[in-house]
Amino acid sequence: MNFHKKVIKELARKEGVTKKEIRRRIQEAIAIAQQNPDPQIQNEWKKIHPGQGTPTPEEVIDYCVRAIKINH
Numbered sequence: 001m002n003f004h005k006k007v008i009k010e011l012a013r014k015e016g017v018t019k020k021e022i023r024r025r026i027q028e029a030i031a032i033a034q035q036n037p038d039p040q041i042q043n044e045w046k047k048i049h050p051g052q053g054t055p056t057p058e059e060v061i062d063y064c065v066r067a068i069k070i071n072h
Contacts, residue, residue: 003061003065004057004058004061004062005019007061008022008023008026008057023057026057026060027054027057030054030055030057030060031054033045034054047063048060048063
């Protein structure tokens with residue numbers, strides 16, 4: 001099982017919901033967060049997903065893991 005699936009599976013277990021529900025929640029949070037007009041935040045989104053479109057939950061998980069590793 002790859003890292004993303006483990007993260008989503010663990011979140012689902014902790015929340016008592018399905019993995020599909022966790023993915024839906026993450027996608028909803030991404031869509032809301034991408035609407036923030038702050039230029040600094042928009043620059044961060046460009047780092048996560050260059051170009052246009054919405055990053056996948058996996059892309060956001062990867063970005064967060066890299067950010068944590070860099071800061072520790």
